[in-house]
Amino acid sequence: MPELPEVQTIIDDLNKKIKGETIVDFWSDWPKAIKGKSLENFKKEIKGRKILNARRIGKNIFIDLSGGKTLYVHLKMTGHLLIKFQIPNSKLKTKSESQISKSKEPDFFGERVNQYIHHIWYFKSKKTMEFSDLRKFAKIVLDDEEKINNLPEVKALGIDAMDPKFTFKVFNEILDKKSKTPIGLLLMDQGLIAGVGNIYRSEILYGAGILPQRKNSDLSPEERKKIYQNILKVLKKAIKYRGTSDSDYRDTSGAKGKFQEVMKVYNREGKKCEKCDTIVVRKKFGQRSVFFCPDCQK
Numbered sequence: 001m002p003e004l005p006e007v008q009t010i011i012d013d014l015n016k017k018i019k020g021e022t023i024v025d026f027w028s029d030w031p032k033a034i035k036g037k038s039l040e041n042f043k044k045e046i047k048g049r050k051i052l053n054a055r056r057i058g059k060n061i062f063i064d065l066s067g068g069k070t071l072y073v074h075l076k077m078t079g080h081l082l083i084k085f086q087i088p089n090s091k092l093k094t095k096s097e098s099q100i101s102k103s104k105e106p107d108f109f110g111e112r113v114n115q116y117i118h119h120i121w122y123f124k125s126k127k128t129m130e131f132s133d134l135r136k137f138a139k140i141v142l143d144d145e146e147k148i149n150n151l152p153e154v155k156a157l158g159i160d161a162m163d164p165k166f167t168f169k170v171f172n173e174i175l176d177k178k179s180k181t182p183i184g185l186l187l188m189d190q191g192l193i194a195g196v197g198n199i200y201r202s203e204i205l206y207g208a209g210i211l212p213q214r215k216n217s218d219l220s221p222e223e224r225k226k227i228y229q230n231i232l233k234v235l236k237k238a239i240k241y242r243g244t245s246d247s248d249y250r251d252t253s254g255a256k257g258k259f260q261e262v263m264k265v266y267n268r269e270g271k272k273c274e275k276c277d278t279i280v281v282r283k284k285f286g287q288r289s290v291f292f293c294p295d296c297q298k
């Protein structure tokens, strides 16, 4: 599932590529993803609206539109958004920017993972935003900004891991509130800290030298500080690498992120830890796999 760095990459792309665009039409062959209204009403209400800004909390995407409406998108397991250019006189076939400009840049839209298009937003400029979603678990909601903010799943979100208000003091308060919880589970709890998932919890705890099973009450102030610093460090580095594409995630040009090339423990079970040569271990933890070095992490 895309986590904070992948979603931040998409947000940055959207603000660069479609800010100021006007939506002229919408198409979907999977209206079940649209919550709270019919496809017909969704279409009617979104037409003519301008894209003002894209933002996120944790893994959740919010696209603010003119007239006080917000488009809320959760990518879930396999969803990703692609920005394309339409070919004149053809409604569904689209080409990438690189194909149109005939540049030497590779075109990624032909890759299988980018071809599960179930929703398309058409813009006045002939650009499109296309939603590829293999498993079809993604969720789309259009409503007044205030109503979106009050959706139970949005209200339930904890502080975003990259929010400037997420200070070491705030992190400590969260740890103290959940003193019996192992740190490896706490980091994934979107109701406490939003944005970190299965991939980044392993990388953060490796960076901090802490075992995922450790209970928060047993962590010293120095250890807590290391974890906090590594949350910021790992997420920032992953954003710089445009996220992790270990499976379906792609950016808005259909390209892979590159963080999987520099990962230390995630998906590296059976391989040597690069610090100490001990074999990296994989363990089921909170229904998902966690990866760690049994020697470097205490």
Ligand SMILES: [Zn+2]
Pocket: 273, 274, 275, 276, 277, 278, 293, 294, 295, 296, 297
């Ligand atoms: Zn090690």
